Amino acid sequence: MATIKGRQIVLAARPRGTPRPTDFRLEDVTLREPSEGEVLLATEYLSLDPYMRGRMDDRKSYSPPTPINGVMEGEVIARVEQSRDPRYRAGDRVAARLGWCTHAVSDGSGLTLLDERFTPITTALGVLGMPGLTAYGGLLTIGKPKPGETVVVAAASGPVGSLVGQIAKIKGARAIGIAGGAAKCAYLKDELRFDAAIDHRLPGFAEDLAAACPNGIDVYFELVGGAVWQAVLPLLNEHARVPICGLVAQYNGLESGDRPDRLPAMIGEILSRSLMLRGFIFREFWDQRPAFLHEVGAWISKGQVQFREDIVQGFANAPNAFIGLLEGRNFGKLIVDVERPDRERRGA
């Protein structure tokens, strides 16, 4: 039986705080050929997303943690190399949760055949993929912005935040983006036409945010937590909605435990202003996916929605790119182009 050479990246150690390169390990692997009913897949693009940090901890969440020496989880775009499944032909491209690996044999379950009319194909990992559906479902089904209301989103230059703000504008709301650094803020204002962009790295951040929201905040789309949440909370209007689908500022566990307990005060605020806080995962909106693809696809065609990708070359660079993502060093949807040569030397 012929064999196929591939590579994969596994969780070598559970990180304490920010992951380090040594928490990952690149391995060569040998795959068997596909059996009847199976397909051989070659990864073209690997998506890197903040939620992956959560899977590296040994902590109960909406999904089980990745085991030590287990392949890092993640969604990819893969090309069918060989098919013994009548549903797929060689050359088809699929989205799949293969994890951080260059090749895989699949029985076809969990594969989503991609529509090649949507270009570039990488949009299936971003604006037309999981991040896009997160923004679309969370904003429209939970946030429900009304014309004239103020919508605030953090991590606003990322794939979720940038779509949240652009949909808010399409629905007639004011969109205020929070991002780190002048370049990202300029992009939000000048290219995505947000009504304001606030740099959370500047010392006057909370005051700047308040000044940009003279009528308070009606929807806060929570992706980051931490200091941004503290600046947003006093500005939330009565009956404000807070979809919560990410807490990247907390993922590395660097929040101090030395300050007073803010929990009673926050629940008091929820009561006194009739706030709604609602956690969610994009899967909840999976049945909206056809409408989402249709509607967001049309907005892209008409130029009403723009998107930005940050593509890293070479599979072996995934760990460093992921560490940078957690520190806000990427700019746009972070994707690894797996088939390009690694720019950096691979580990032994």
Added chain:
Amino acid sequence: MATIKGRQIVLAARPRGTPRPTDFRLEDVTLREPSEGEVLLATEYLSLDPYMRGRMDDRKSYSPPTPINGVMEGEVIARVEQSRDPRYRAGDRVAARLGWCTHAVSDGSGLTLLDERFTPITTALGVLGMPGLTAYGGLLTIGKPKPGETVVVAAASGPVGSLVGQIAKIKGARAIGIAGGAAKCAYLKDELRFDAAIDHRLPGFAEDLAAACPNGIDVYFELVGGAVWQAVLPLLNEHARVPICGLVAQYNGLESGDRPDRLPAMIGEILSRSLMLRGFIFREFWDQRPAFLHEVGAWISKGQVQFREDIVQGFANAPNAFIGLLEGRNFGKLIVDVERPDRERRGA
């Protein structure tokens, strides 16, 4: 022009922690006779409710604070003594937000004429009044219990909690009540037919609650906050709903600030289990009031809903009764029978 003698209770000082009797002051007042378009009202019953503690603080909330020397806020049942308003006749009974006073002249705004078919008339302050509408709207519109789900409510022997549990049962859910002391727990189990009643004063409270909820908690109706919330949080199921309309354990501000900050962990739980936390005030459901009166009135007639009142005799006893309410010393809807003689000596 003739004058009318009355009494009122004002906020003498802002309490620190639990209110003391000296934070209130009983005053004699003289009212003028009603002018054209006005009515003279005599208070029969004064409702005492936990939210009043919030108005005693100088803190922004859904309503402005009571000023120092201002009459304590509250809802009453009053009898029309004299009417120069064609909408009311002497002898009519109304619900009104007159505050803690025995008499008032009103221009008729904010009065709700009571339907004397609902007896006793005091139900207009409890199961068929603000607490009842709080339970009905909050549970059915926000909590949305489904048959077979588990609904947990704290302060369960009180006017809101007891109705929450009974409506949950009517809707086919399991009802678990949390209350302080054996007598209240026995009442919940034996008379209101809750599926379980848990005494939050016992040392094994959190374990007892977990044992009573083998399938987790789908709806937690939050009235108390504090330690009860900490016991509930680990038991909440994915997509659990948490209507929040009271935090009596926090109202006196006695929560310690010395422990670690629990806020990041709680927001993490909201995300990882797709929880919904939603603050509300009964006014949000005011347009449901006709349906509420019709439906709950029918449940009472059929014996499907029971209620319990704790009636204190004498206007001057309102402050002590209110202090007891915040400490859980009442048992049932706390109401002051204003026209009965004060059992205790009135202050000078």
